[in-house]
Amino acid sequence: MNGKPLVINLRGETLHRRAYLRLLKDIYYLPPTPIGLEWAVTYPIEIKNLGITKLKYVIDTSALESLNANNYDFRIFEIQNPEGTLSPNDT
Secondary structure, eight states, X not given: OOSOOOOOXXXXXXXXXXXOEEESOSOOOOOOOOTTOSSXXXXXXXXXXXXXXXXXXXXXXXHHHHHHHTTTTOOSOOOSOSEEEEOTTOO
16 A cells, blocks of 8 residues: 555534434545546545434535645545435435
8 A cells, every 4th residue: 555544534413303414334445546637536425314304414615625725726625515405214
């Protein structure tokens, strides 16, 4: 393994008692990615509503925006769906 390890801490809080949002996996292993690709590589990190009621989620992207700004506005990380609604048992 020649690359550097990357740890991304994801945290959140469910405000409604009947809603429960969860990542589908606890650990995600990102495959090696060559330098110089002409397109961005996408790694899905899926969330699931394990609750019994519809759940609206909003992801605070300010830390990612700051990271990208500190790297010459290059999008190191981008969230494709920073907000949305999940029905019970949906991903």
